[in-house]
Amino acid sequence: MYLLHSRFSTKPKELSILKNAINAKKSIEKVIQLPFLNMSYQLYRNTTLGNTLQESLDELIQYGHITPTLAFKVLLQFDKCINTALNQRVKARVTFKANKLNTYRFCDNVWTLMLNEVEFREVHEFAKVDKVKIVACDGKSGEFTG
Structure with missing residues (x-):
């Protein structure tokens, strides 16, 4: 149960945004309780493209242009599309x-592999780095299986 304390001075628009966020959180909790079948990896949300998308969605939510539930659906679609494209x-x-x-x-x-003193080679290029973290998933399915 969520409580709104009277000591907060909220404007009607801020109150409706807060209510929408609470309702979206409840909706998301219902979705999360379902089995993770057919959910794509969320690794790419922490890339420049993924972070920019999340910041844009947060801004759209703040201005009331979209609901948090829609933003969540957009992120799920991003996960699916980026995995498929790659x-x-x-x-x-x-x-x-x-x-x-x-x-x-x-x-x-x-x-997840943590490597030290790593050499990368492509056909005509070479690069050497001190430390690398590699996160490797099944690229053929691109989806959770468990």
Whole structure:
């Protein structure tokens, strides 16, 4: 249950935005309780494109142009589209070699590798970096299976 305290001086528009946010949170909680079948990886939300999208959606919510529920649906569609596009359109291959595998983890079908002193090679290009974090998921499905 959500309580609004009388000590806050809210304007009617701010109050309606707050109510919409509370209702969206309830809707999102209902969606999250469903099994995660057919949900795409959310890794790309932390990219420049994903962060910019989230900031734009937050601004649209603030101005009352869209609801938080619609913003959530847009993010889910972004997750699905970016995973599909990367799976179908990217054909470049890069090889890498590391002097040290610092840590590794495999959880929920996702590999996380922390590497030190890594060399990346493409056909005619070469790059060397001190530290790299690689997060690898099943690119063929692009979806959660568990």
